[in-house]
Amino acid sequence: xxxxxxxxxxxxxxxxxxxxxxxxxxxxxxxxxxxxxxxxxxxxxxxxxxxxxxxxxxxxxxxxxxxxxxxxxxxxxxxxxxxxxxxxxxxxxxxxxxxxxxxxxxxxxxxxxxxxxxxxxxxxxxxxxxxxxxxxxxxxxxxxxxxxxxxxxxxxxxxxxxxxxxxxxxxxxxxxxxxxxxxxxxxxxxxxxxxxxxxxxxxxxxxxxxxxxxxxxxxxxxxxxxxxxxxxxxxxxxxxxxxxxxxxxxxxxxxxxxxxxxxxxxxxxxxxxxxxxxxxxxxxxxxxxxxxxxxxxxxxxxxxxxxxxxx
Numbered sequence: 001x002x003x004x005x006x007x008x009x010x011x012x013x014x015x016x017x018x019x020x021x022x023x024x025x026x027x028x029x030x031x032x033x034x035x036x037x038x039x040x041x042x043x044x045x046x047x048x049x050x051x052x053x054x055x056x057x058x059x060x061x062x063x064x065x066x067x068x069x070x071x072x073x074x075x076x077x078x079x080x081x082x083x084x085x086x087x088x089x090x091x092x093x094x095x096x097x098x099x100x101x102x103x104x105x106x107x108x109x110x111x112x113x114x115x116x117x118x119x120x121x122x123x124x125x126x127x128x129x130x131x132x133x134x135x136x137x138x139x140x141x142x143x144x145x146x147x148x149x150x151x152x153x154x155x156x157x158x159x160x161x162x163x164x165x166x167x168x169x170x171x172x173x174x175x176x177x178x179x180x181x182x183x184x185x186x187x188x189x190x191x192x193x194x195x196x197x198x199x200x201x202x203x204x205x206x207x208x209x210x211x212x213x214x215x216x217x218x219x220x221x222x223x224x225x226x227x228x229x230x231x232x233x234x235x236x237x238x239x240x241x242x243x244x245x246x247x248x249x250x251x252x253x254x255x256x257x258x259x260x261x262x263x264x265x266x267x268x269x270x271x272x273x274x275x276x277x278x279x280x281x282x283x284x285x286x287x288x289x290x291x292x293x294x295x296x297x298x299x300x301x302x303x304x305x306x307x308x309x310x311x
Contacts, residue, residue, distance in 0.1 A: 030157045032164040035060040037155035038115040039202055040136040041163070043189050043236050043275075044097065044151065045108035050144040053097040055111070058135040059087040066115040066134045074106040077193035077235040081105060087134060110189070110235050112198055113153075147279060149289050154189070154273060156202045166205035166271035170292035172255040176278055178241035179249045186255075187238040187275040188214065188231070195235055205271035211259035214272060218245045221252040227308055230260070233272060257292070 047053045059066055066087045072080045081104050085093055097105065115132035138151040154165045166189075178184040191199055191210045212233050218226040226247045231237065242249035259270040274292035 030160060030164065032155050033152065034155075035135060036133040037153075037157065038066070038132045038134065039156040040113045040134075040153035041155075041189075041191075041195075041199065042111045042113065042136055042138050042151060042153045043109070043187070044111060044138050044140075045187075045236065045238060046140060047097045047102075047105070047107055050142055051098075052141045052143065054139040054141070055095040055097060056092070056135070056137050056139060057085060057087060057095065057113075058092045059090055060133045060135055062090060064089060064132065066132045068134065069114050071112045071198065072102075072105045073110045073112070073195045073235060075109055075234050075236045077110070077191060077195040079194040079198070080109070108236050108238070110191075110195055112195065147287060149277060149287065151275065151289075152291070156199075158203075161203040163199060163203065163205045163271075165273045165291060166207075166210070167273070168207045168211070168259040168269045168271055170257050170272070170274045172257070172274070172276055173293055175241055175248050175253050175255060175276075176280075177248070177250060177252065181280055183279040184241040185238060185277040186241060186244060187236070187277070188233050188257075189236060189273040189275070190233040190271075191235060193235075207259070207269045207271045209270050211270035211272040213260040215258045215260060216245065217256045217258075218248055219254055219256075220248070226253070 042055070044053055044055075055070075057068060068085045068087060070083045070085065072082065074080055083102065085095060087093060095102075113134075113136050115134055136153045140149040140151065141147070154163060156163050172186065175184055176182055190212065191205075192212065196210060214231050214233060216229045216231060218229070220226060226245070229245055231239070231244070245255065247253075248255070257274065259272055275289065276292060277287070277289045279287050
């Protein structure tokens with residue numbers, strides 16, 4: 001389904017949603033929220049009822065428009081299908097993933113979007129700043145509790161030859177419980193298989209390779225170390241806080257996460273990205289979402305010696 005931006009009310013909803021998802025800037029990298037990127041990766045989830053998932057595409061070339069190619073990957077990074085969307089200059093298109101047009105895509109996964117179609121061996125020389133840029137993000141709306149979530153894209157920056165937002169260290173600045181009126185989810189993104197192969201056509205993440213495992217070090221609000229947890233990563237890994245780190249279910253705290261990769265590339269400096277979602281109240285009285293934060297002092301940050309949670 002394709003809808004045009006004709007309504008002031010819709011504009012207000014989208015503008016309001018921006019306030020709920022202020023992302024963290026990457027370490028000394030270009031702004032991932034800038035309007036000059038021609039390639040994006042967007043994670044998505046829950047295209048089944050009561051969720052409605054909408055891909056928002058907005059042309060920012062202001063003169064040429066864009067022919068956007070889209071490739072869909074499942075949670076295990078396997079390519080599933082592709083599609084195409086044409087943007088005229090200054091156009092905004094809303095694509096509902098629940099629509100039969102996208103039949104066969106997984107319930108959760110990743111979309112790679114490209115305005116120059118490098119996978120089809122078309123040149124990308126014109127996709128630098130100002131040529132075929134577009135914005136891309138996901139809006140998730142839950143019709144049962146009015147939950148509205150925005151997932152911004154992970155863009156590729158040609159000037160730095162890097163996929164942004166990926167890092168070897170990410171921190172959850174604050175977890176605000178996960179029981180009673182509070183619901184907290186942590187989502188992590190990486191790349192393997194078909195997705196990694198296709199993303200490498202453009203370039204690498206910050207640390208050269210993607211992580212397939214992370215260590216999470218948990219702290220309470222008094223900075224007491226609670227213990228560690230290791231989590232294997234897929235392209236898309238979404239977990240509720242109380243199942244991941246039960247010790248933080250009933251208290252405020254924070255989590256430091258560090259990358260690992262066990263094979264075939266082994267090392268501590270590998271890239272991944274993370275996203276936090278916290279909901280308060282039945283019927284959703286408050287929701288806060290955003291990408292996890294990075295640190296410019298990451299070289300000084302090391303994980304704690306692993307200690308099982310609760311010991």
